[in-house]
Amino acid sequence: MSVDAATVRRIAHLARIAVTDEEVPHLQGELNAMLAFVEQLSEVNVDGVEPMTSVIPMEMKKRADVVNDGEIADDIVRNAPATDDHFFLVPKVVE
């Protein structure tokens, strides 16, 4: 399988990465090189094989459903580029 220019733009949008028209052909080449490389997996017989979902078989531990952290709003917004009174600021979303 290989991707065309329109697909490259669609993937970039899904990934929320801006790409310029000039970048598209180069990206298309790179993505197609990677897809060609992984193509060899199609020759493996995977009939009846379960996909791996857990690297080490073990039961996931669960903790009590209680608040165990909090009151650290200053810490949470400390690294934000734009904040106001413990809120993150973004461009206007709702008209």
Next chain:
Amino acid sequence: MTDLTSLTLAAAREGLANRSFTSLELTDAHLGAIEAARGLNAFVMETPDQARSMARAIDAKIAKGEGGPLAGIPLAIKDLFATKDVRTTACSKILGNFVPPYESTVTSQLWRDGAVMLGKLNNDEFAMGSSNETSCFGPVVNPWRRDGANTTLVPGGSSGGSASAVAALLCMGATATDTGGSIRQPAAFTGTVGMKPTYGRCSRWGIVAFASSLDQAGPIARTVRDSAILMRSMAGHDPKDTTSVDRAVPDYEAAIGKSVKGMKIGIPREYRLEGMPQEIEKLWTEGAAWLKAAGAELVDVSLPHTKYALPAYYIVAPAEASSNLARYDGVRYGLQVPGRSIGEQYENTRAEGFGAEVRRRVMIGTYVLSAGYYDAYYLRAQKVRTLIKRDFEECFAKGVDAILTPATPSAAFGIGEKGADPVEMYLNDIFTVTVNMAGLPAIAVPAGKDAQGLPLGLQLIGRPFDEETLFSLGEVIEQAAGRFTPARWW
């Protein structure tokens, strides 16, 4: 006094315990070495004030006979580990000037045990790379050079800063992470020892995530014993990482010097690649002979799905990366590039903040997870992964204790020599990536040099949670091959 930076971690521990020198003296010696080696670009942040204050505090404790297993030992930390109040960037522009208000579990355990932090180490951006050339802080230089040449070589990656700093004697050990070979390949390129533990052995909490089902933290150190000492402090259960395993941490150091007599060592025929350099082949044969001389038994084994590990990895790892890196939105921390709408702000921020390799992998990952392609790519790759793991399980079920392979298909290459074709760079991890796919532990130990005088490493792969056997076998190789230290030119 002899140069304190040339000691092993084990020797420094002894010197500190019997008061031959203080942690402050040891720390100052390393800070001086770091300053003199800035040309290697191994450090992206030096923390001399913090190092000296930690050293003074631990000296006071040592004087009272309190200390801890790493009391007074100066270490350096890959910039993928969150360090409280010390800038952490994953060597990506998108994290900008991020200063974590928390400490990663692995590093907190090192400080708990008395270690001293010298600073943060360079790595490939988000640990994506095999040469440390994708860092936003520029490439790291390998302290090794080819005989009679002054071409600058890569230290490998992604833990290139860790490997370079340990090899150049700038720190007594370093933290590193390994998703497809990022501890073992740079260790092999620099004549250092790199241990990638079993998946779940070390907590991933507070480590910048790349591919969560593959990432594991581990040490890069000067000797096998030093890496065993560091492992004991780094490993252990952490309730904050649900994939970390609740299992007692053994005294890994006790495995050093233990007899390997009667152990069965698998030699996998699929690792004998067509066109593999003669010297890699020779190194492998020699390593097997050393283990045999120590009483181990060599057996031919087969891991039939080996060749599919790398292509499966380049579906699974980018898929997980695209999901993990979705958090970099320019709103809560890091770089923000404005746009007319929030969507445009996301797109501009991520276009500006991610380097070429990261962008490529996020896009591939997005594609293989997108509607209509999930089954053909991602699901198939996860099934292949099951087969890769099964190969190892069948091999271990036949009584094999560990598997011996080369660590890398070549010695270190020049900066800028590879990379025009991304797949060419990916082939560096051909011997290491299978281990991550199966979640197994593996160690890279320096075992010889190539014709141009560059170090080469061997890899030992073990059963899940049997790092101890790898330390015992690694010690045999180190005793036979000796240690490898670059001649100082920087």
